[in-house]
Amino acid sequence: MSLCLSLHADVRDTWHQPDKVMDAVGVKPGMIIGEVGAGHGYFTFHLSRRVGDSGRVYANDIASRALASLRRKAESEGITNIETIVGEIEDPLLPEGLLDMVFIVNAFHDLAKPVMLLNNLVPSLKPDAPVVIIDRDPSKFRDPAGHFLTQEEIREKIERSDFELDHIETFLPQHNIYVIRVAKPEGCGIQNRVYGVKAAVDGSGLPKASGHHGSRDQLCRLGVCRFNVHL
Numbered sequence: 001m002s003l004c005l006s007l008h009a010d011v012r013d014t015w016h017q018p019d020k021v022m023d024a025v026g027v028k029p030g031m032i033i034g035e036v037g038a039g040h041g042y043f044t045f046h047l048s049r050r051v052g053d054s055g056r057v058y059a060n061d062i063a064s065r066a067l068a069s070l071r072r073k074a075e076s077e078g079i080t081n082i083e084t085i086v087g088e089i090e091d092p093l094l095p096e097g098l099l100d101m102v103f104i105v106n107a108f109h110d111l112a113k114p115v116m117l118l119n120n121l122v123p124s125l126k127p128d129a130p131v132v133i134i135d136r137d138p139s140k141f142r143d144p145a146g147h148f149l150t151q152e153e154i155r156e157k158i159e160r161s162d163f164e165l166d167h168i169e170t171f172l173p174q175h176n177i178y179v180i181r182v183a184k185p186e187g188c189g190i191q192n193r194v195y196g197v198k199a200a201v202d203g204s205g206l207p208k209a210s211g212h213h214g215s216r217d218q219l220c221r222l223g224v225c226r227f228n229v230h231l
């Protein structure tokens with residue numbers, strides 16, 4: 001690694017404190033983690049080390065060249081627990097029903113369709129699995145170009161999605177950590193990860209896996225909250 005790259009990694013470690021972040025959100029050996037917007041893999045390699053040989057990291061991006069460089073680095077270091085996935089702008093195409101956690105590190109503010117992308121993560125998550133958004137907070141540094149999203153703007157996007165905010169960690173010097181989970185429909189007491197809209201609409205009776213899911217309100221209106229289907 002060049003001096004420049006290693007210095008950059010050191011600076012990023014100061015900003016991101018990856019071990020402290022992974023401790024705070026509960027990343028453990030053996031977990032299966034998705035990462036959206038992994039880029040060249042700054043955080044991916046930290047996740048890969050933490051989950052170990054019994055775990056796996058699915059690193060997504062829309063930039064195939066960045067993922068190719070991530071793969072080359074993994075190969076050169078003999079790392080075998082990272083798989084790369086080229087996604088679509090609104091859908092990361094992560095594997096269904098497998099993930100213990102999803103990270104979006106330094107990428108949420110770059111997403112063109114953040115609400116759709118979040119909603120398309122739902123089928124990939126195990127029950128109650130969190131999505132962890134780590135993004136720079138413009139109130140913590142000078143952002144004259146207004147490139148980053150304020151805490152309020154991020155909260156507003158989460159509120160429009162099928163997720164709800166669990167909590168925010170603010171201990172990083174420039175970033176916030178937003179831990180979100182699939183919202184429970186009001187009065188239903190179960191998760192909103194029910195693939196019931198298609199089945200309810202086509203009248204086939206029971207919810208079926210369709211790969212599509214409705215908003216909390218759609219699900220409740222359709223009475224899908226009576227079902228508790230984890231696929």
Ligand SMILES: C[S@@+](CC[C@H](N)C(=O)[O-])C[C@H]1O[C@@H](n2cnc3c(N)ncnc32)[C@H](O)[C@@H]1O
Nearest residue numbers: 037038039042061062063089105106107110111
């Ligand atoms: C600022 S870079 C951060 C990369 C990496 N997470 C890091 O911290 O070094 C933002 C990344 O988000 C990716 N990205 C932008 N829109 C995306 C989308 N819709 N789905 C997946 N990745 C996306 C970009 O290609 C880029 O690699």
